[in-house]
Structure formats: structure tokens, C-alpha cells
Amino acid sequence: MSDHDHPHPEHSDPGHSDSGHDIPSELALRVKALESLLVEKGLVDPAALDALIDMYEHKVGPRNGARVVARAWCDPAYRQRLLADGSAAIAELGFTGRQGADMVVVENTDTVHNMVVCTLCSCYPWPVLGLPPVWYKSAPYRARAVRDPRGVLREFGVELPEDVEIRVWDSTAEVRYLVLPQRPPGTEGMSEDELADLVTRDSMIGVGLPRAPGAKSTSAGTGP
Amino acid sequence: MPVLKAVDVEATLRKGDSARLADPVAPRFEVGARVVVRNLNPPGHTRAPRYIRLKRGVIERDHGVFIFPDTNAADQGAKPQHVYSVRFDAREVWGDDAPSNAAIYVDLWDDYLDPA
Missing domain, CATH: 3.90.330.10 (Nitrile hydratase alpha /Thiocyanate hydrolase gamma)
Incomplete structure (x- = not known):
């Protein structure tokens, strides 16, 4: 995220300890597993995923x-x-x-x-x-x-x-x-x-x- | 469901995903009407936040007719109905220690509301 230098609640947020941005690696792994499964089964086009991410990173904000x-x-x-x-x-x-x-x-x-x-x-x-x-x-x-x-x-x-x-x-x-x-x-x-x-x-x-x-x-x- | 292709991503996203419906359903409430939120505690999906259940508010704006998520999520049909912006005074929701000049506006479907 580009808002990491934001001076307030992201860092002082009372929820930081349990639901802040440290995504549990278990969750990241589960996402990766799901993604490869969906791609393998032909349900998700990886190029479409890239296009989706590109759109919200560079075009819409x-x-x-x-x-x-x-x-x-x-x-x-x-x-x-x-x-x-x-x-x-x-x-x-x-x-x-x-x-x-x-x-x-x-x-x-x-x-x-x-x-x-x-x-x-x-x-x-x-x-x-x-x-x-x-x-x-x-x-x-x-x-x-x-x-x-x-x-x-x-x-x-x-x-x-x-x-x-x-x-x-x-x-x-x-x-x-x-x-x-x-x-x-x-x-x-x-x-x-x-x-x-x-x-x-x-x-x-x-x-x-x-x-x-x-x-x-x-x-x-x-x-x- | 067809697989989304990279070439179609932008058009698909820009097209939107409105849950608005054209069904000519009459609103149950007029703007300015006083309402109370029903005490709903369904086992399934609902968009009636718990903190305003049984609270009294005023219809501020009629957004029009939309799919009703409670039935739609349960495969029981769209049940088209009006969604309103309902204004709740902070003190009605949180009690007398809330500021007198604060309000919460919640978008609520007809099926969540009774006349107050």
C-alpha cells in the first residue's frame, strides 16, 4: 500500500494488535493454494488477475x-x-x-x-x-x-x-x-x-x- | 460461470454491479416518516446492523428499489423493495452520554422497518 507513511490510525490503531496489517502467513498460504487450484482447474485466468490488480493499482484510485x-x-x-x-x-x-x-x-x-x-x-x-x-x-x-x-x-x-x-x-x-x-x-x-x-x-x-x-x-x- | 478474460477485465469492472431493480414496487414509507427497526435475528444473512435494531429513526431519503439481500442470499428470490437512508440520533442509539449533535444514517430495506 502506498499509504504506509500515513501518520495516524494505521499505527496507533487500537486494533493493530489483533487485526492490523500483519496478514497471517497461514492466510497468505491459503490464498496461494486457492489461487493455484482455481488456475489449475481453469476457473481463473492468471492474466485476468494481473489485469485486475493493475487496474486498481494504476488506473482507479x-x-x-x-x-x-x-x-x-x-x-x-x-x-x-x-x-x-x-x-x-x-x-x-x-x-x-x-x-x-x-x-x-x-x-x-x-x-x-x-x-x-x-x-x-x-x-x-x-x-x-x-x-x-x-x-x-x-x-x-x-x-x-x-x-x-x-x-x-x-x-x-x-x-x-x-x-x-x-x-x-x-x-x-x-x-x-x-x-x-x-x-x-x-x-x-x-x-x-x-x-x-x-x-x-x-x-x-x-x-x-x-x-x-x-x-x-x-x-x-x-x-x- | 464463464471465466473472466484479461481483455474483458476493464469493461467488466467499469460496467458496475448495481443491485437496483426496475420493478414498480411502492414504498412503504415517505420521506420524513418515523420508523422503528424490527428486532431481527435471522440465522442467515442480513444487512440490518445489530446496533440499530429496535431503535427509532426518520426516513431521510428513498434510494429506490433494490434486491433484498436476506432472501437473495438464501436463494429465495430478489424480493424487490425500497431502501431508505434512515437517520438515527446518536442519543437514540447510544444513550444520553452521546453528543446531542451527532447522527448515524443507515441504509435499510422496507422489510427491516415498522412505522413508529
Whole structure:
């Protein structure tokens, strides 16, 4: 994963000890055994597996979502369409596909902050964010995002005024959610491309905020 | 099931996998209706998270008609029905020590809900 340098919950996550990223070698072995069996029986084409991995490593990732957000920041009519029919507005930019056929976009404002979780598994909007980070799938994030969202946000370094309403979207059904973060102050006159560079993966899950202009661009939360 | 070929991967993934159905099923609830989640504890698959069972909420948005996973997973048919975004106040779910200005939105099928 390219988000290994992410400064927070992956490392401080309370679930790290029992469900963090150290995949048991037994599990890895079981996957390998299953793969060779499926390939031997002709049920899986190894070239298709490679194509699948290539697609989510290089073509589909949070830069797609960042394009959507930057467009919404620049184009009020697009923002309206995005909030009214997320699937159609996202498809306008060419981002469609599995785990993103039915999209709802929720907008952060001065009075409302949205964050997304799937308490039952790891549902995540693949076409705009790619595959979910490890912490998103971890039991502690899934349990605590709904029980103590402010505490979780604090661990991600996000402190919001007490009077901001927190809305947690538990995407356990068929709809996938994308958070439209607030455009950072001091970005007037920036181009859509420049704005897209400020949009982090975490800000579109709702556990982070976009980077301030001039802040160092790192790979944290932005890699595919 | 046909084996997925490398050349078809991109088109297949981009096509999507919506569980939305065109069946003209009437919604049981209007936006703004007060609902309570049924106390469901099926032995098989369900998408009604345990933490909101018997909790009261308000229909926030009607997402339309979708396959019902509880029956579909058990090979008992798609049972098309509406899915709603239901808003639950944090205090309704977690009690009085939860913040007053927090809410959880859960997507729930008609069969999970009763009028409150």
C-alpha cells in the first residue's frame, strides 16, 4: 500500500494488535493454494488477475475522487448535479463501475461534517477512491466510527468545533458514499488541477480535511 | 460461470454491479416518516446492523428499489423493495452520554422497518 507513511490510525490503531496489517502467513498460504487450484482447474485466468490488480493499482484510485471534488468546487452547476444525483454526475467525468453504481455525495459545511463507514464489512466507493485502506476495514474503525466519531476524528488529527453536527453514513446496503469536503480558504484563483492536489483520500472518507494551499504535498492519503 | 478474460477485465469492472431493480414496487414509507427497526435475528444473512435494531429513526431519503439481500442470499428470490437512508440520533442509539449533535444514517430495506 502506498499509504504506509500515513501518520495516524494505521499505527496507533487500537486494533493493530489483533487485526492490523500483519496478514497471517497461514492466510497468505491459503490464498496461494486457492489461487493455484482455481488456475489449475481453469476457473481463473492468471492474466485476468494481473489485469485486475493493475487496474486498481494504476488506473482507479482517490485521484478520481479528487477530480470530482475539484470540479464541484469550481463549477456550481456541477456541484448541484453531484449532490442531486451522485452516480450521474460522477459518470460525467468517466468514473463508473463496481462498487460505485449507486453513489450519494454528502457535503460538508460550516455546520455539518460527514464521515463514512461500513460497520458490516468494508463497502467503499471503488471508482472514485480505489480499494479501501486497511484501517477502513478494521473492526475498531468500524465499531468506533458510529459510537465515537469525534474521538475517531481526533485520532486522525481532525478537531471540529463542538457545534458542528457529525453525520456518520453507515454504507451497509447498496449505496456508496463520497464526502464533498469544504474548499479550503485561501484557494481563490487556483485552477481545478491545483485544487485537486489538495484533496486527500481521507478528506473524501470524512476522516480528514483537504490540505491547505502551500502545504507540502505528500503521498499520505492520496496514493491509489 | 464463464471465466473472466484479461481483455474483458476493464469493461467488466467499469460496467458496475448495481443491485437496483426496475420493478414498480411502492414504498412503504415517505420521506420524513418515523420508523422503528424490527428486532431481527435471522440465522442467515442480513444487512440490518445489530446496533440499530429496535431503535427509532426518520426516513431521510428513498434510494429506490433494490434486491433484498436476506432472501437473495438464501436463494429465495430478489424480493424487490425500497431502501431508505434512515437517520438515527446518536442519543437514540447510544444513550444520553452521546453528543446531542451527532447522527448515524443507515441504509435499510422496507422489510427491516415498522412505522413508529
